Amino acid sequence: MARILAIESSCDETAAAVLEDGSRVLSNVVASQLALHAKYGGVVPELASREHLRSVVPVVREALQKAGVEWRDLSAVAATSGPGLAGALLVGLTYGKAISFATGIPLIAVHHIEGHIQSVMLEGRQRGEPVGLPALALVASGGHTHMYEVCDSGYRLLGKTRDDAAGEAFDKVAKLLGFGYPGGPVIDRLAPHGDPHGVPFTLARVKGSPLDFSFSGLKTAVLRWVEGHDLAAEIEARKQLVRHDPQPSSEAWLSVTPQATRDLLASFQHTVIDELLGHAAAAAAQMEDVRSLIITGGVACNAGLRAAAGKQWAGLPVYFPTPALSTDNAVMIAAAAWAKFERGEFAPLTEMAQPNAALA
Ligand code: KG4
Ligand code: ZN
Numbered sequence: 001m002a003r004i005l006a007i008e009s010s011c012d013e014t015a016a017a018v019l020e021d022g023s024r025v026l027s028n029v030v031a032s033q034l035a036l037h038a039k040y041g042g043v044v045p046e047l048a049s050r051e052h053l054r055s056v057v058p059v060v061r062e063a064l065q066k067a068g069v070e071w072r073d074l075s076a077v078a079a080t081s082g083p084g085l086a087g088a089l090l091v092g093l094t095y096g097k098a099i100s101f102a103t104g105i106p107l108i109a110v111h112h113i114e115g116h117i118q119s120v121m122l123e124g125r126q127r128g129e130p131v132g133l134p135a136l137a138l139v140a141s142g143g144h145t146h147m148y149e150v151c152d153s154g155y156r157l158l159g160k161t162r163d164d165a166a167g168e169a170f171d172k173v174a175k176l177l178g179f180g181y182p183g184g185p186v187i188d189r190l191a192p193h194g195d196p197h198g199v200p201f202t203l204a205r206v207k208g209s210p211l212d213f214s215f216s217g218l219k220t221a222v223l224r225w226v227e228g229h230d231l232a233a234e235i236e237a238r239k240q241l242v243r244h245d246p247q248p249s250s251e252a253w254l255s256v257t258p259q260a261t262r263d264l265l266a267s268f269q270h271t272v273i274d275e276l277l278g279h280a281a282a283a284a285a286q287m288e289d290v291r292s293l294i295i296t297g298g299v300a301c302n303a304g305l306r307a308a309a310g311k312q313w314a315g316l317p318v319y320f321p322t323p324a325l326s327t328d329n330a331v332m333i334a335a336a337a338w339a340k341f342e343r344g345e346f347a348p349l350t351e352m353a354q355p356n357a358a359l360a
Helices: 034-038 045-068 086-103 112-127 167-177 183-193 214-227 234-245 250-255 259-286 303-309 331-343
Strands: 003-008 013-020 024-032 077-081 107-111 136-142 146-150 152-159 292-296 315-319
Touching: 003 045, 003 086, 003 331, 013 045, 024 045, 034 045, 045 086, 077 086, 077 112, 077 331, 086 107, 107 112, 112 146, 112 234, 112 292, 112 315, 112 331, 136 259, 136 303, 146 259, 152 259, 152 292, 152 303, 167 183, 167 214, 167 259, 183 250, 183 259, 183 303, 214 259, 234 250, 259 292, 259 303
Parallel strands: 003 077, 077 107, 136 292, 292 315
Antiparallel strands: 003 013, 013 024, 136 146, 146 152
16 A cells, blocks of 8 residues: 655645545645735735745644554655745755655655646546546646646647736736736636626737647736726725625625626636637647547636536547646645656655746
């Protein structure tokens, strides 16, 4: 029996999990810093590092306790080595190294995006319907909008964003309109109250690879729309709302969001979804042999995206992570570490954090 303790600290979640034999989740602990960063309208790197430092030991202790295991029951310790915020990554990785050094179990360094992909593979194994490979993986998060071919032998990059990530576009639009941070969940909840065709947006084609994404033009189009409408009062009302309650209810948001702005949100979300799924269909059409479509990363929580993709997209069965494994967590890091554990792919104690690490 092999048990892996995994630690994730690449952005604003300190997380630890214990995974047994590649598919049994013994524990999954996530300490979110959302409330801390919300008032600044985004993640403040220095605050994130400080919070990780505060949380990493208790979070790991809780993960071991919930799993009912002790250090000696572990076969390996895994930590996210990149990509992410340098100071944040350092905390989890350094703690992982210290555990490896002190207990003698091997260290496994995990790429954060591989984690997002492997969480979906893990849940497929748990359901008894493994995700068929090769797969097309669309990873859309706050830092990434990338498409990969996933095979037994590894990953091949098919397309990526030239500028903002999809989640970043959600966050920036939300911030511009006074909806606080993170933007994705709020826009997702309010979008059904607006007309997705109310504001016509078009996305400029990216020169070069047709599979690359660009979201900065859409962000600018939203900015122009906002400049052309008198929104100062409603934006101020929303900022007031967040000041009193960092996580307002949908009703509270709706009470300070007139129909025109609801239509803007719905149209923005609709355009992002169209872009993501349009590219996925184009990538699938180019692949010789593809059996599944994986959609993962924080943006994969989006209810509109899930509904639009359905169970089949571009002729492929679609796999999303369950909401609990969509945003950052350590189960996904343990899932990616499992494959490396089986291959004996261990990292030296000199392993460095790589804020800009590429998966492929
Ligand atoms: O994967 P994740 O937790 O962290 C990164 O690796 O970046 O993704 C966070 C991103 C944020 O940009 C957040 O706004 C977005 O995912 N997000 C969503 C939703 N939930 C989170 N975007 C759209 N709709 C959602 N429901
Ligand atoms: Zn992530």
